[in-house]
Amino acid sequence: MGIKLGILGLGTVGTGTVQLLQDVVGRHPLLKEIEIYRVGVRSLSKPRAVELPAGAITTDLEAIVNDPAVDIVVEVMGGLEPARSLILQAINNGKHVVTANKAVIARFGAEIFTAANQAGVYVMLEAAVGGGIPVIQPLKQSLSVNRIQAITGIVNGTTNYILTRMQTEGSDFSDVLADAQRLGYAEADPTADVDGLDAADKIAILASLGFGGRIHLQDVYCEGIRQVSKTDITYAEKLGFVIKLLAIAKKTSSSPLSVRVHPTLVPKTHPLASINGVNNAILVEGEPIGQVMFFGPGAGAGATASAVSSDILNLVATLQTSTAKPNPLLGCGHQHYSEIAPIAELVTRFYARFLTKDQPGVIGKLGTSFGNYGVSLESIVQTGFQGELAEIVVVTHDVKEGDFRQALAEIRDLPAIDSIPSLLRVL
Amino acid sequence: MGIKLGILGLGTVGTGTVQLLQDVVGRHPLLKEIEIYRVGVRSLSKPRAVELPAGAITTDLEAIVNDPAVDIVVEVMGGLEPARSLILQAINNGKHVVTANKAVIARFGAEIFTAANQAGVYVMLEAAVGGGIPVIQPLKQSLSVNRIQAITGIVNGTTNYILTRMQTEGSDFSDVLADAQRLGYAEADPTADVDGLDAADKIAILASLGFGGRIHLQDVYCEGIRQVSKTDITYAEKLGFVIKLLAIAKKTSSSPLSVRVHPTLVPKTHPLASINGVNNAILVEGEPIGQVMFFGPGAGAGATASAVSSDILNLVATLQTSTAKPNPLLGCGHQHYSEIAPIAELVTRFYARFLTKDQPGVIGKLGTSFGNYGVSLESIVQTGFQGELAEIVVVTHDVKEGDFRQALAEIRDLPAIDSIPSLLRVL
The missing domain is CATH 3.30.70.260 (ACT domain)
Structure with a gap:
């Protein structure tokens, strides 16, 4: 048992991650080096779908991030606070961090990565965008030899589910939303999804990685899908388009970076046009690669656990082989903020x-x-x-x-x- | 200038790679650490699209793989020999290797990886499958926390181009092939593509990475597209299918691994059904992630140069930060051969x-x-x-x-x- 995890949160993603790490046969052999050492929860009395070693589970989250034995803190609790403070405290204690928390990274990424760079630790966030789809690590690594020109994504499963049903059934937004809420595809308060805020968090993160500068979240133009009507879906269809909520980061040589979320008419022949239901897809355009697209489940316990665990695996491999010098393909080192073009431009x-x-x-x-x-x-x-x-x-x-x-x-x-x-x- | 490259071959891929590495502004900053130190070619008199430092270009390929100053050998010459021998010699001289050569890896991967493991060097092959699409590294890294159940790919652009045109134009195979040859989408001797041999090489490589065992290429069942008729495309269409040349590696708990290439009726709703023209796509199914798909240009100078350069970047980052212990997420360490189910099963x-x-x-x-x-x-x-x-x-x-x-x-x-x-x- 080489590497000790302190996991913050045992909800859907936390439980999925623990299940994956407790059942390693047939997976990467390096996962055997990982010990689930502490798991922080809100309530000890809640029944759990996983069995943990005696003493591993605790309600004292601060004790986990302060425990000298913990190597990696896995933040899967969600929400802004105390997640942000716990991440920062873990970093200041010299611990590496794996997080699925797009809201914290999109808002406090600058603070978090500055602290991580000072402390010489990694903050990994594959699960923050696109669920299980490997997109963060490819952007940092394989695609980073390219000059990225555009990142265009369907990065919110709830809105894509709603738009797909409106399209196929000819239904109204409000009817489909109500049904999606009943079926668990949309939350009781659907604002973060249907108003595009979740997609804005994600495109801010992708833009930061793809274009190499920090992004002020308030610079991201954001329009949701409440105003999309079945009438427009029908006309768009006749004109050869489908309507998708796209998150776009795009740079032309003549203007600053444009980062935005809005419902968009997408030509039916475009690769993103056929991405339906709760699936996510991220299309990256770069020079010299051209267009590559990553497609898969954008949410769910298994997919997100896959992404969280792959970050942990990456850290374990790095910790076992690297010297003190951090691996530049895992970190997020930008110091400056990108200039973002106003939407009027x-x-x-x-x-x-x-x-x-x-x-x-x-x-x-x-x-x-x-x-x-x-x-x-x-x-x-x-x-x-x-x-x-x-x-x-x-x-x-x-x-x-x-x-x-x-x-x-x-x-x-x-x-x-x-x-x-x-x-x-x-x- | 930290890392010295010896590049074998200056054809389409070699030229694209040199162009990328000579023009690094706006790409990953680590690319600045790379020096194009030697480039081996067949003829010094042939005009070249790139300018190289005096003395860098040579016809003595053996001298490159034997030069103590060379850190990484980039094999982009293609063909079986002398590519195989040069790769082995480079490895035996302690050099890391980046190759785009699917034919060599599929046939001599066992010999090459055994030598690499003994010498403690890496052999990187992102460009061997799917052109620029990042799929090798995600399989080794992000997806390796999953139990892979199936890898299903459209991995040969030529045959997908031919089948797409047969589908959209209602044309015969032989007519479209002749036109594809005229347009440069198919080679004068189209055997490797249209008989499925190229796809077989690639699925053998993907199966080896995804399922963690070496593959005897002769165990891969292989059927090409010569017998696909426009009549069958029409009937398939009526039944709700398109015909694609699929490369499939699939494992069920009750039977050995199945690895095969054959034209296949794909339901129109399947993610691979809408992959048209020279594009490639690889669908990976695993537990717990579900289905993820990687899509993009499967060939071409720019796309392949992107993949070759990303491997070089990965090696540079690793060489700068790692101790003597090799990073297990970059290597290919299987020792055993996978049992492959006969097609009759x-x-x-x-x-x-x-x-x-x-x-x-x-x-x-x-x-x-x-x-x-x-x-x-x-x-x-x-x-x-x-x-x-x-x-x-x-x-x-x-x-x-x-x-x-x-x-x-x-x-x-x-x-x-x-x-x-x-x-x-x-x-």
């Missing part, structure tokens, strides 16, 4: 749906207003009627978002325009 | 197409013969006529291949049967 295609009074010349007026701001249209179609109002769907060519918004402001004031119920970006 | 579904005399009762006779050998049918459909012959398509339930073959032998002797033009396995 984004150049993208747009999809917009208008309800207009049924008057001759409305399409001409729309076209004129768009033209006033240099917005060039790919298509403009009167798709039907909603009561007495005509419905018009527009897809633009690439346009600067700020210019497009100005055109919309002018259009909104046209007497013929009733409302603009939908506005979505197109990949 | 395979349990799978089959698709078969029969041409029969147009007599009453033919379907009944087919059904009786199948029943005699315990072959249970999922569907049996008379699909049409070819001249005076009726065409019947059968899809079976899971059946042992040996039993199915016996039934076919009996059916072939029935007076009503003209021929059995197609026989394909179903995923």
Whole structure:
């Protein structure tokens, strides 16, 4: 028994991790070097699906991160506090950390990695993005010889499940959400998922790794899926698109990094278009590699336990073979913050749906207003009627978002325009 | 300049690798530690797309692998010999090796890894499978905490390109092959690709990594795509399948490892069904992770250079930080050979197409013969006529291949049967 773990939390992920580590036959032989030494929980009386050695389980989480015998602290408790403080304390005590906590890393990554670099320890976070899909370590290692151009991901299983069902069933968002909550695919408070906050945490982490700079979470533009309607899904379908909640980090040579989360029309032929249900996928574009995509289960006890355990395995291998000098392919050493482009500077295609009074010349007026701001249209179609109002769907060519918004402001004031119920970006 | 490379070969992959390593701004900073010290070529007079330092280029490949100053030998020359001998000589001289040579590794991996383990050096082969897609290192590292159950890949871009075009254009194999050769997607001698040999090399390597034992290449069952007809693609389509050349390594608890390459009917909803053109994808199934898939360009200078360079980067990081003890997540240490199940023991579904005399009762006779050998049918459909012959398509339930073959032998002797033009396995 070489390496002693102190595990913080014995919920779904913690239990899955303990189960994997207690059942090592047929897995990597190095896992046998690991001892589950302490497990910190909130309540000792709660029944557990795993058996632990007498004395291993405790409610004193601070004692775990302060225990000199613990080599690696595995933080799988979730939430911001006390997770952040315990991680920092573990680091300050010279312990390596494995965490699945995207919220803590996205918000306090700078503080945590600064402390880790000072203490000469590793903070591993494969489980924080994409569940079991190996994406963090490939970004740090195999793909890091590339100049990364874009990372585009479906990184939230709940919203992808909801959008997939809306697509296949023609159902409304609120109905599918209610059913997803009943089935356990969405939480009672669905805000973090459906408003895109969870995806924003994850793309901030991926952007930091892929583009080599820290990310202020407040710089990440974030729009959720509450406003996606079945009407738009139907029109998108007819135009050759599906609607996905994408998390995007993209860099062009002429502008700062763009990091954003929003529902997006994705061409049906695009690799991300066929990612359905609770699955996640992360598409990385780089030079010279081109496009590579990682696909798999974005959540769940087994998948996440796989990622947590692979980080532990990586640390065990490193601790057994390395000298004092840290391995640069495991660490996260950026010191500076990346400049993030404001959303108004984004150049993208747009999809917009208008309800207009049924008057001759409305399409001409729309076209004129768009033209006033240099917005060039790919298509403009009167798709039907909603009561007495005509419905018009527009897809633009690439346009600067700020210019497009100005055109919309002018259009909104046209007497013929009733409302603009939908506005979505197109990949 | 810490680490000196001796590169063997300056063809497409070698040139791409040199270009990447000579242009490191915006890539991993550790690449700056690498010096392109020697490059071995066949002809000094051939014009090159890269500039090399005076004296770096040489036709004396043996001198490179014997040069005490060389730390890492990068074998990107291809072919069996002298590649194998040079790799072995480099290893015996204590040099680490990076290779893109699937043919050498699949045939001589045992000899090479035994030598490498004795010499205490690493042999890295990310580029040997899946071009730039990170799959070798994830199998060794992140996924190795899982019990791998199956690895299923589209690992040959040429055949996937041909099958995709046959599917979308309704063309014949020979026409598409000729066009692919004209366009440079298939070689003048297409045997290694279209007969499945290249895919067999690659699945042997993946199976060895995923299931932890060496593989005798002659144990890998291998069937190419020459016999796939546009007729079968059309019927498969109607039945809800696409036809892909799959490379499969699969282990069930009750039987030995099955390693095989053959055209396969893949359900349209399966993640591999939508992998088109020259792309590759590798689906890994394991416990507890479930299914993860890696997708990307399976060939090409840039993609392969990315994989070769990522191996070099990994070695540089390891050489800078490790003590004498080798890192177990980079090596390939299996000593034993895996037992491979004979193809007759395979349990799978089959698709078969029969041409029969147009007599009453033919379907009944087919059904009786199948029943005699315990072959249970999922569907049996008379699909049409070819001249005076009726065409019947059968899809079976899971059946042992040996039993199915016996039934076919009996059916072939029935007076009503003209021929059995197609026989394909179903995923």
